[in-house]
Amino acid sequence: MESTSLVDAKGLRDRYVGSLRSDDVGKRVTVCGWVARVREHGEHLVFVDVRDYSGIVQVVAHSSVELRSEFVVRVAGTVAKRPEGTDNSSLATGEIELTDTAIEVLSEAEPSPFSLQDRAEIDEATRLRFRFLDLRRERMQQNIRVRAKINSAIRASMERQGFTEIETPLLWTPTPEGAREFVVPSRLHLGSSYVLPQSPQLAKQLLMVAGFDRYYQIARCLRDEDLRADRQFEFTQLDLEASFVTQRDVMSFISDAVTAASQAAGIPLEGEIGAITWKDAMDRFGVDKPDMRYGNELIDVTSVFAGTSIRALSAPCLKALVAPNPSSLTRSRLDNLVDRAKSLGAKGLLWLRVIPGSDGLQLESPVSKFLTEDESKNLVAATNVSDGDVILIVGDEWQKACEVLGQLRIDLGRNQANPGEFRYVWVIDFPLFEGIDEEGRLVSTHHPFTMPNQEDFDKLASDPLSVRSQSYDLVLNGWELGSGSIRIHRGDIQSRIFSLLGVTEEEASNRFGFLLEAFKYGAPPHGGFAFGIDRLTALLVGEENIREVIAFPKTQSGSDLMTGAPKQIEAKVWDLLGLSVKPQKKDLS
């Protein structure tokens, strides 16, 4: 276990076990902790490993002691050098042990439902049910402590850059747009509700109007959306906002914070964080959050098949990916890839395997007999493949083709990435609108308060989908850490955006009236950012799931297996809120 800089032990003990060293030989000390392991050699010699917050020490006992793993003990003993040849180099305290010991059992423990040694992967449900034991394991102790260090480093970075920490309400007002909100019915206003904030977005903009200049908060955000490996109902963000700043400034604030956070986790960051435009990211990697640790970029082969008779290749855009591990792609795995592509929304996926032919390379594929010689030759040239390679092609609208193949690139390429490498990248120049909904209204990519790019202002009316915004995402190893933007601070621009989004003045004033009103009284130009600390921590400690860096997470179905939440509540509680619960479908049958 990592040796922490320890405060002086107090109370029932005078030392943390992890701080004991050869220098202490001869001292009489008292320590407290849990029994990690007992090795009994008969009643005349018993070794007890005692573990506390700081580490493990070996305690030598000479009389039979009734101990089991996880008993809580207090041990008085003399620090002694271990006999010649019995040092344990894998233990920080491995040169010494406690002898002449008196062991007092402070708390007995039932046998643990699972091993607290890190050797075995324990069933997730069991871990979560006994989370208090799971958290005793070294890996979890490390994760949670690194998280604390990251938080601390982020705070220090923010303070250093002149930001003021301000808390914002958890009981907020509904803003029916974006993520589904957790609803908190009001007892004093029957029929009315607060919601838990999906982020402090509007609050922090009001703080800019209030003149705080630079605000930050390590803020809890809540979204009632389905959970994933990188998504929990509640998550923690570094949230910040600053006045009279440009996009560059905000990016530099955040760069400082994530650099500090990385260093706190023991990962040095070299150089500046690079940037890629959204369009480039989509075109080359097929995602707006590219994993920059490996190449294997998408290749545009639209022109190769410009005159093709193959229907699967008659599409506005053709994107190709050279599979990184072609020999593992058996026929059935290729079939799986086709299914995967379809589940991602593609009409199909075409694969072509490069095989040696009578004169040069040939392509083996379900469509090989329809391929012209020129097409084969040009495809091989465009993709720069050689014998044994497999080419995957998706044809569709540009964005769809990129997205589907981009996901396959991730599926196939994951093990190409070096797990010890950390590649941050900024993604900039997002489109202001991501598309048009069923009712013909434009949909914001980020949120409706995002400032359009100055250069694209005149295209707002003529070609709104081509308008870029002053927004930017931070990506680490293929995970979106967070996003931010320069906000609209002028009523006239905001009105234009609302009208493009199909939000009437009445709706706007219902939902965001307090913000729009505030903007009438002197709003500074401002912008900000927020990034997920759960995700950042998970990446920096090498975990693939944010549950591993959250003390008490929920399962994918939103249950807390330790407390049993969510639970049925008594009818009188609903009554007090003026509510009742409808019978469930399954109760009716």
Place this chain on the structure above:
RNA sequence: GGACCUGUGGUGCAGCUUGGAGUGCACGUCGGCCUGUCAAGCCGAAGGUCGCGGGUUCAAAUCCCGUCAGGUCCGCCA
């Protein structure tokens, strides 16, 4: 809302294709032996609703259907 994977003594696994007595391995637990181990060792024992319900069959951990729980993903996450 949908797809896929998993569910076998307290824990981790094997057994499942090809149905034939709850069969096996490792850890843990309990008892015994053991004076330098550190995943201690050796001997012995206990411990099971094969997630749950139904079906097929002479016979189901194994095949089929449903369901619950956990996980991964799609949708969703401004």
